[in-house]
Amino acid sequence: MLKVGLLGAGRIGKVHAKAISSHPESRLVAVSDVDMGAAEALAAQYGAEPRSNEAILSDPSIDAVLVATSTNTHSDFIEAATRTGKAVLCEKPVDLSLARAKACQKAAAATRRPVMIGFNRRFDVNFAALKAASDRGEIGKSELLSITSFDPAPPPISYVKVSGGLFRDMMIHDFDMACWIMGATPQKVTAIGSSIVNPEIGAAGDVDTAVVTLHFAAGRIAVIKNSRRAVYGYDQRVELLGSEGLLSAGNVIENTVVKATTAGVVSAKPEFFFLERYMRAYAAEWAAFVEAVTKGTALPVTLDDGVNALAIAEAATRSAKTGATVDMATVMG
Structure with a gap:
């Protein structure tokens, strides 16, 4: 025990x-x-x-x-x-x-x-299935990754001021996801961000809307989109294009009922926030930690992974401020 x-x-x-x-x-x-x-x-x-x-x-x-x-x-x-x-x-x-x-x-x-960093999205059953299918070569060579991560509403300004910024606080999950799915670390990072959801976020020195492009070896690309506001719910999607096909993981919705009438087709909204969307993932994350510690096996997420994701966040922050693409070698030292 x-x-x-x-x-x-x-x-x-x-x-x-x-x-x-x-x-x-x-x-x-x-x-x-x-x-x-x-x-x-x-x-x-x-x-x-x-x-x-x-x-x-x-x-x-x-x-x-x-x-x-x-x-x-x-x-x-x-x-x-x-x-x-x-x-x-x-x-x-x-x-x-x-x-x-x-x-x-x-x-x-x-x-x-053993030190494990809590990137719980790796343990989401849908994202894990996409990763496994990619690793089995079901779509050939992975070439273009798209990650969408929109929060339903921005956090309090008091939180924004101590969070380290959107790239370190929110998009860091997606940086880890991109490296995990692509099986590599990007060579360069290009970022653009703005504050259009809440002017107070911009006044606090942060952005609330951002797009980051990760440049991997052999021309492979990952594009990450983040917003602090999606009025319809917690939008979490991944799409991976390969040389022989496409893998995609969509949102988890509130229920599976679909109404189809002459007026159109309507379904439920995405689950509203991370507490609903990722509760199973948190449990699976803990189970993976317990298994690794008790059996002495390799951790599925390491401290090195955490430092790597933070380095990408640092590169994205620099890129968004300067408008220039940042070489990861200059960040890692």
Whole structure:
């Protein structure tokens, strides 16, 4: 039985608490949060103890920690947990700073403890099936990838100001997806972004609408589209064109009823937000982590993957600000 400490009892912490407690081979034993009341409430819900971060990290009986705290604390907690011999599943991104993330990568590697980054979309059953079909060569050589990721509404400005920006906070999922599906890291990044959904987002120094082109070797291309506003719901689609065909994964809709009349054909909207769309993916992500840690097998998503996605986000941020295509070699150093 994997004994787990959860750092962070906010919205995403609650999602992870459910996944940990639902798995037959893991047990949530402790929860911490800067708001002790939130930690106490979540701990009570799952029969765990509310504790401080330090108490969880120093407890030798805790085998693993799940980091669901604010982004600026991720690297510190990864380092602290691995130093004390714990396995780690940390929410994305690794850090707001690429340099800090690289330092964390080096420090964690020295401990040889498993560290997995929470790119839950890899575990969505639809996207996973698309990836598997591509790997089997069902459409020949993958040549052109298109990823659409639109939120139903923008987050609060208070969140935008500390998020690190759309490329690090939102599109980083799609950067990881692109590298995963294409099986490679891009050589160059071209980005354009604007603030047309909410002027306050632009005033905060961020964008809310963006398109990024990833240039891979051998002329392969990935195009990623993000918007903070899609009034019809949470729009999550992937399309992969290959030399011998096309693979596509569409939205998960609220129900499968379709009404067809002389007026037209109408179906349900996409599920409204990530909490509905990806709950199964979070559970599958946790199950994959437990299996890797308990059996000593390779993690399906690594700290290296997290640093790589953050580096692409950094390149996209530079490109959007300068209007120039950025060579990844200049970002990675």
